[in-house]
Amino acid sequence: MNEPTDSELAERYQPLLVSKAAELRANSEQTSTDRRPVELDQQSVGRLSRMDAMQQQAMSAAQESRRRARMVAIDAALRRLAQGEFGWCSECGEFIGIERLDLDPTLMHCVDCAR
Numbered sequence: 001m002n003e004p005t006d007s008e009l010a011e012r013y014q015p016l017l018v019s020k021a022a023e024l025r026a027n028s029e030q031t032s033t034d035r036r037p038v039e040l041d042q043q044s045v046g047r048l049s050r051m052d053a054m055q056q057q058a059m060s061a062a063q064e065s066r067r068r069a070r071m072v073a074i075d076a077a078l079r080r081l082a083q084g085e086f087g088w089c090s091e092c093g094e095f096i097g098i099e100r101l102d103l104d105p106t107l108m109h110c111v112d113c114a115r
Contacts, residue, residue, distance in 0.1 A: 003095040006084045013105045014081055021074045024067050031060055073106035080108075089113050 004012070080086040087096050091113035100107060107114075 004087070004098070006081075006086070009087050009101075010081050013086065013101065014078070017074050017078050017081070017105055021071060021078075024071050024074070028064060028067055031064065070106075076108075077106045 077086060087101060088094070089096055089110040090108045092110060094110050094112075096107055096110050100111065
């Protein structure tokens, strides 16, 4: 099978990457209040409720960290698309493969180099 051209790769993956980036940004905005510091006023919030709120805050912060890492990977993939380097292994220079890119278009390594 022949490798796709840069324009074919851009046509296939750019809308997907842009859409995923927008979705991640929207999710980040929707959950921003969950990451705010927990109020420590004992009169308005009981001890267990405060502990639940702190646990929710920690989980939300961890989720935001994963979301930001994913955004970095998506931005890097979009840059590679713009530079004509998308779809090629950064280690060996071989084509990564459509099936692999369909699973995760942010990948930078072919199967052999990923091992």
